[in-house]
Amino acid sequence: MARPELAGLEADLARCYKGKIGVGVPMAGYTTWRIGGPADLLVTPRSVAEVRTCLAWAGRHGLPVWIIGNGSNVLVGDGGLRGLVLRTAHGLNQIERQGSRLSLGAGALLPVLLRLAARYGWTGLEFAAGIPATVGGAVLMNAGTGEGTIGALVSRVGLIEPSGEYVELEAKEISFAYRHSSLLDRGGVITTVILQVREGDPADVARAIRERMAARRQKQPHRWPSAGSVFKNPPGWPSAGWLIERVGAKGLRRGGALVAYEHANFIVNTGGATARDVLWLVEEIRRRVRESFGVELETEIRILGDTRG
Ligand SMILES: Cc1cc2nc3c(=O)[nH]c(=O)nc-3n(C[C@H](O)[C@H](O)[C@H](O)COP(=O)(O)OP(=O)(O)OC[C@H]3O[C@@H](n4cnc5c(N)ncnc54)[C@H](O)[C@@H]3O)c2cc1C
Structure with a gap:
């Protein structure tokens, strides 16, 4: 109500x-x-x-x-x-091509962009196949995989500053790191993004996207809703999922939330999971990893709003 x-x-x-x-x-x-x-x-x-x-x-x-x-x-x-x-999704969703540049609304969806990339042979974005993000969210978080990150393709970003002023930033004015960009610290709303792509063969681009989608389906849970990887990979260790598996947390369940069997760094909603369930698992995993390995896992997911329920 x-x-x-x-x-x-x-x-x-x-x-x-x-x-x-x-x-x-x-x-x-x-x-x-x-x-x-x-x-x-x-x-x-x-x-x-x-x-x-x-x-x-x-x-x-x-x-x-x-x-x-x-x-x-x-x-x-x-x-x-x-x-x-x-x-921003489904609102600021324009996609325009200007030569080798794509002028995009922050709410344009990567899966839509990848479909167009396969149709027209825009190459450079294939690594992002299977990431269900908007362009704005992806740029803010510097989304990517071991094969590439979106930050490397950014040419310009338009954003409304916390003061209300609209500014356009060139790539050199933005720093990108692992699942982080300086835009995160700056605040404001990303409204437009210009990405630089290259001309390629549509058949090659389509094949590369299909291969990456197939690899994801093998490695990641897809039957239940998730938010991708919950924790960042800590430096000096194989991966967060490796640590989570070693502390026996795979298959751990709280309410409707489950640490996925397919990929220990995913928590899935098997039905009726609450934020409280997920947060309980997050804390339990962090405790176990801290006690066994002395590693403080940092969340990749962003926790928003009132978590007291
Ligand atoms: C199945 C699955 C697989 C995934 N695989 C990957 C992967 O391989 N690599 C990867 O990096 N990520 C992956 N993710 C995580 C996710 O897709 C990315 O982190 C993505 O960048 C989030 O984009 P979004 O539009 O959904 O942002 P949201 O989740 O809606 O928001 C994320 C943060 O960005 C802020 N934000 C969003 N849009 C804007 C904007 N326009 N201006 C200012 N702030 C904004 C929000 O306030 C929030 O803090 C995966 C997720 C799922 C569900």
Whole structure:
């Protein structure tokens, strides 16, 4: 049940924002884990101007703003998100080619981009096959695999700063590291991304994508919802999954959440899992790994909102 005061806020937002406004929307519908309590207000702006309108409105009301791409790397608390959720997927989703550059809305989905890459022979993005992210979320987190990362393809990023100002940053003004970019520390909303690709043979690109998808299906769980790898790989160790397996956590279950048999760094939602279930497993894994190996595992997933349930 949405809180009564939200009706007043919705009416006020509707005066300046003409898109659909969700009230008390369960975030489970907007995350790949299918977990998360209600967002007070949720909008899917379709232009940079609409993003600015919503940010300015939230600023005037002193409301927190949460940005969601495709929700494929977030755990939203069972208590949900107070304030305004701004979702980029399915809103800021334009994809335009300008020579060897792709001009993309931050909400454009990588799987859609990869389908076009296979059709037109754009090469360079094949490593991203199977990553269910938006371009904005992928750039922020420098998503990638052992074969490549999106940061290496970035030519320019447009973003709305926390101050409300729109800026365009050249690649050299952004630093990218393992599952990290300086944009994360900077804050703000990424609205547009220009990626540099190369001309290739469509058949070769399509084959490379198919191969990577097949490899993923072999190595990663795909029957149940997840958020990909939960922990970052700690330096000096084979991988987080290797450590998790060594401490006997594979198959560990809490409520509907299960440490996947196929890949120990995935926690899957086998049905009805709550954020509290996942967080319990996260802490249990960290404790075991700390006690056995003296390693402090760091989460790759971003934990958002009210986790008290
Ligand atoms: C099955 C599966 C496989 C995966 N495999 C991989 C993999 O191989 N490699 C990898 O790196 N990741 C992988 N992931 C994780 C995930 O896809 C990436 O981390 C991705 O970058 C998240 O993008 P998103 O759009 O879903 O962002 P979200 O999960 O929605 O958001 C992630 C963070 O970015 C912020 N954010 C999102 N968009 C914006 C924006 N426009 N402006 C500012 N902030 C923003 C959010 O506030 C949040 O803090 C996988 C996930 C799944 C479910």
